[in-house]
Amino acid sequence: xxxxxxxxxxxxxxxxxxxxxxxxxxxxxxxxxxxxxxxxxxxxxxxxxxxxxxxxxxxxxxxxxxxxxxxxxxxxxxxxxxxxxxxxxxxxxxxxxxxxxxxxxxxxxxxxxxxxxxxxxxxxxxxxxxxx
Numbered sequence: 001x002x003x004x005x006x007x008x009x010x011x012x013x014x015x016x017x018x019x020x021x022x023x024x025x026x027x028x029x030x031x032x033x034x035x036x037x038x039x040x041x042x043x044x045x046x047x048x049x050x051x052x053x054x055x056x057x058x059x060x061x062x063x064x065x066x067x068x069x070x071x072x073x074x075x076x077x078x079x080x081x082x083x084x085x086x087x088x089x090x091x092x093x094x095x096x097x098x099x100x101x102x103x104x105x106x107x108x109x110x111x112x113x114x115x116x117x118x119x120x121x122x123x124x125x126x127x128x129x130x131x132x
Contacts, residue, residue: 003046004056010092011038015084023057033074036067037085041092043068 012019015034022034035057042053043064050061057064074081 004042004048004053006095007038007041007046007092010095011035011041011088014088014091032067033081033084036071036074037088039064039067040071040085041089045089045092 008019008022011017011034012022015022015030017031017034021031022038024031026032039053039057042048042056043050050064053064054061071085075085
């Protein structure tokens, strides 16, 4: 299964919509929104080109760009849309074991702090053992 198929499956699963319906030419708001979310995940997470996304959904790349821009507006003003997108994104990230770079950095900092604290404890024990 390729990456775009995975996105389609996750969006279909979370939104309780068939893949056929997701890929249809329907202009119903909920279907268009779900399709738009799939485009954004393909672009932002999978880092696919506009043309690749367009080919996968049988659309022109200009349509994908339009939906991408529209997504940014909807995320800023539509709480329901934003919540739904974040749910889809979370499920997709879990499926592909995606980790945000910020999370990795935070984990590395915590590990380094722990090591440094252990080092300081070790030095403190050594100094107490020498009567210092």
